[in-house]
Amino acid sequence: MDKEIFGHISLIDRAKIQAEVLVPVLKAFRAELGEERANRIAWQALAQWRRETARAIAAELPGSPREKWQAAMEAARPIIGNSVDFDVLKQSEDAFDFNITGCRFAEFFRQLDEPELGFALLCSFDDTMAEEIGTGEVELKRTGTIMQGAKHCDFRYALRGRVATK
Numbered sequence: 001m002d003k004e005i006f007g008h009i010s011l012i013d014r015a016k017i018q019a020e021v022l023v024p025v026l027k028a029f030r031a032e033l034g035e036e037r038a039n040r041i042a043w044q045a046l047a048q049w050r051r052e053t054a055r056a057i058a059a060e061l062p063g064s065p066r067e068k069w070q071a072a073m074e075a076a077r078p079i080i081g082n083s084v085d086f087d088v089l090k091q092s093e094d095a096f097d098f099n100i101t102g103c104r105f106a107e108f109f110r111q112l113d114e115p116e117l118g119f120a121l122l123c124s125f126d127d128t129m130a131e132e133i134g135t136g137e138v139e140l141k142r143t144g145t146i147m148q149g150a151k152h153c154d155f156r157y158a159l160r161g162r163v164a165t166k
Contacts, residue, residue, distance in 0.1 A: 115148065
C-alpha cells in the first residue's frame with residue numbers, strides 16, 4: 001500500500017526535488033512582489049496542495065476516518081525512513097503521543113535558509129492529514145517543531161471512535 005499511496009521515492013528525496021523547483025520560484029516571486037506577499041501566496045497554494053493530496057490519499061483507503069489515518073500513518077513509515085528520530089511516549093486506543101527529536105528535513109531546509117517553506121511543505125501536512133483524513137476521529141495538538149526552532153516536535157494525537165479488529 002505504501003507504494004500505491006506515497007510513490008516509490010523517500011519523503012526526504014521528494015522534499016529535495018520539490019525544493020529544487022520551489023526555492024528559485026519563491027525567490028523570484030519575493031524579488032518581484034516582496035517577501036510578505038510572495039510567502040502568503042505560496043503558503044496558500046501549498047495549503048491547497050496539502051488538502052488535495054490528503055483527500056486523494058483518503059480516497060484510496062477503506063474504512064472510517066480513524067482507520068484511514070492509521071493506515072496512512074503506517075504506509076508513511078517506510079517512506080519517512082530514517083529521516084526523523086522519534087520517541088513514542090504513549091500509544092493506546094485513544095492516544096498516540098510521540099516526540100520527534102531529530103529531523104533531517106529541518107536540517108535540509110535550514111541549509112537552504114528556508115525553514116518556513118519546509119514547515120509549509122512538510123510539517124503542516126501533519127495537521128492537514130489529521131483534518132482531512134481523520135475528520136472528527138483524529139485530533140493533533142502540537143506546540144512546536146524542530147523546523148521552526150523548537151528542541152523537538154511534540155505530536156499529541158487524540159483518537160476517537162473504535163477501529164474494528166480483524
